[in-house]
Amino acid sequence: MSKAMGDWTGGPAVVALVAALVAGCASAPPAVEGSMPGVERIESSARLVRTPAEESGYTRTSRHREVLDVLRQLEGLSDLRLGTFGTTVEGRPLPLAVWGADAATPEAIRATGKTRVLVIGNIHGGEVAGKDAMLELLRDLAAGEHSAWADSVVLMVAPIYNADGNERIGYDNRPLQLGPVGGMGVRPNADGLDLNRDFMKLASPEARALVGLIRDADPHVVVDLHTTDGTAMGYHLTYAPGLSPNTPAGIDADLWDRWLPAISDAILATDGFATYHYGNVPGAFGEEAAAPRGWYSFSGQPRFSTNYVGLRGRYGILSEAYSYAPFAERVAVSRRFVEEIVERVWEEATSVRQQANRADAERVMGEGVAVRATWQALPRPVEILLGEVDTVAHPVTGSPMLQRRDVRVPETMPAYVRFGPEETVVAPALYLVAEDAADAVADLLDAHGIAYRRGAFPSSGRQRFRLDSVRTAERPFQNVRQQEVFGAWEPASGAGGSGLIVPVDQPLGRVAVMLFEPRSDDGLVTWGVVADALAAGRVPVERTPAR
Numbered sequence: 001m002s003k004a005m006g007d008w009t010g011g012p013a014v015v016a017l018v019a020a021l022v023a024g025c026a027s028a029p030p031a032v033e034g035s036m037p038g039v040e041r042i043e044s045s046a047r048l049v050r051t052p053a054e055e056s057g058y059t060r061t062s063r064h065r066e067v068l069d070v071l072r073q074l075e076g077l078s079d080l081r082l083g084t085f086g087t088t089v090e091g092r093p094l095p096l097a098v099w100g101a102d103a104a105t106p107e108a109i110r111a112t113g114k115t116r117v118l119v120i121g122n123i124h125g126g127e128v129a130g131k132d133a134m135l136e137l138l139r140d141l142a143a144g145e146h147s148a149w150a151d152s153v154v155l156m157v158a159p160i161y162n163a164d165g166n167e168r169i170g171y172d173n174r175p176l177q178l179g180p181v182g183g184m185g186v187r188p189n190a191d192g193l194d195l196n197r198d199f200m201k202l203a204s205p206e207a208r209a210l211v212g213l214i215r216d217a218d219p220h221v222v223v224d225l226h227t228t229d230g231t232a233m234g235y236h237l238t239y240a241p242g243l244s245p246n247t248p249a250g251i252d253a254d255l256w257d258r259w260l261p262a263i264s265d266a267i268l269a270t271d272g273f274a275t276y277h278y279g280n281v282p283g284a285f286g287e288e289a290a291a292p293r294g295w296y297s298f299s300g301q302p303r304f305s306t307n308y309v310g311l312r313g314r315y316g317i318l319s320e321a322y323s324y325a326p327f328a329e330r331v332a333v334s335r336r337f338v339e340e341i342v343e344r345v346w347e348e349a350t351s352v353r354q355q356a357n358r359a360d361a362e363r364v365m366g367e368g369v370a371v372r373a374t375w376q377a378l379p380r381p382v383e384i385l386l387g388e389v390d391t392v393a394h395p396v397t398g399s400p401m402l403q404r405r406d407v408r409v410p411e412t413m414p415a416y417v418r419f420g421p422e423e424t425v426v427a428p429a430l431y432l433v434a435e436d437a438a439d440a441v442a443d444l445l446d447a448h449g450i451a452y453r454r455g456a457f458p459s460s461g462r463q464r465f466r467l468d469s470v471r472t473a474e475r476p477f478q479n480v481r482q483q484e485v486f487g488a489w490e491p492a493s494g495a496g497g498s499g500l501i502v503p504v505d506q507p508l509g510r511v512a513v514m515l516f517e518p519r520s521d522d523g524l525v526t527w528g529v530v531a532d533a534l535a536a537g538r539v540p541v542e543r544t545p546a547r
Helices: 010-027 037-047 065-077 106-111 129-142 147-152 162-168 205-217 250-270 305-311 329-346 349-361 435-448 510-514 531-535
Strands: 081-087 095-098 115-119 153-158 221-228 237-241 275-277 315-322 368-376 380-385 387-394 398-402 411-414 418-426 429-433 453-456 463-472 485-492 498-503 541-544
Touching: 010 305, 037 065, 037 129, 065 081, 065 095, 065 129, 065 162, 081 205, 095 129, 095 205, 106 205, 115 205, 115 349, 129 153, 129 221, 129 315, 147 153, 153 205, 153 329, 205 305, 205 435, 221 305, 221 329, 221 349, 221 418, 237 250, 237 305, 237 329, 250 275, 250 315, 250 329, 250 349, 305 315, 305 510, 315 329, 315 349, 329 349, 368 510, 429 435, 429 510, 435 498, 435 510, 435 531, 485 531, 498 510
Parallel strands: 115 153, 115 221, 221 315, 237 275
Antiparallel strands: 081 095, 095 153, 237 315, 368 418, 380 411, 387 398, 429 498, 429 541, 453 498, 463 485, 463 541
């Protein structure tokens, strides 16, 4: 048990259960040949562990303390390993449960040589289905289900990522969401930041911790569990692969062409839950439509978790359970989605690692990289399953909640669920960061795991960004007044200077391009990291072109 989690002795019922197990082992009946009585008893006792959602009949979600209690019970009853990967703004430990490794540390996880899967729950504190679904899945793993996975897969689960947001439970935190009627948390962290907009700028301690885990444990597959409101739909869950147009082609093809269609078919066949690519229809609730009628996904920017994972050259998968389905059904479909993903990873474990290795070996110097992306429609219109909802009253507050009807209304429409380049650059060989910006930038590079060195810049062959104008947002977004620059690269003159030298010839070259290109919509310029230099009329980043 991780020292960071503190000492824990469990409740009286757990203590009594463990004592009974110990006492019972001495007088156990003779084993049937080939059986393992101790293991069977432990698995049986793990099945007795109930999550707070289950205990309440899915009228409430789990608190941070309860999540830790469930995980500690399972650790004491099985091979589940428990650790932490960081702390929140308010100092709450962020638990990491690991199945298939000897310890919940990046070193132990990577030492297995297995294919690594990371599941993130509760990134938004009011979207709680994924958190409670993962507690149930971990309990059943501890009880012996899916035992074959451990042969070739390590499963890492961060069930309560936005722990501070989770603890701000209120009845009306997500208006219209169909429960849990006991309340749910809030979207941002304790500093008011949306953690699913923080994967590039890393302004929160939570994002620094999670990206540090991704950097050090290097999961091949990352699944991020959400809950979606919006369009009335016939789907219980919608999903998205990494949507950055810079995702390596092999990984992109696996997700689009094989994995997600097969997973969707499997869940429909076994559980009757319809699933499809994430989207919404503009104007679906009577508001003025901002775009022609169609099914629109969200964004290709790497500030979002699974897009960031794709940019790193790994498999990123977003899950969005439907807000207006009953809470128990949201938990069930979230769990089934993760089970099917892990089953697919287990079946293709070697291939997944090989795809990741190929992505690491690819280099983008001299190649086009999209620094801004826009929606792309699928080649042909798609039959989208819309739905209907009823309005019901919250049993405590009387506030309206929306409840899905068990109907599916097909409508064929364009599906804008992919993103393509809107603006591209030819990736250079090096980025050169001036001394006055070096410390702030180095801190960000270290957090992402991007390699660099300090030294003197080349005396020739450099380019500087001619700064024609700067547009600064009138209002802050995520505590930053975002900036956009206009201008062009041109030959640099004068002495080279010194500072940070960042090669694009590295596995995270795509991430480096998105951070350093001045026209990127998710880089240093966008998030105000170099705002002082821009105010002085310069971009403190030069580059040397690739040959």
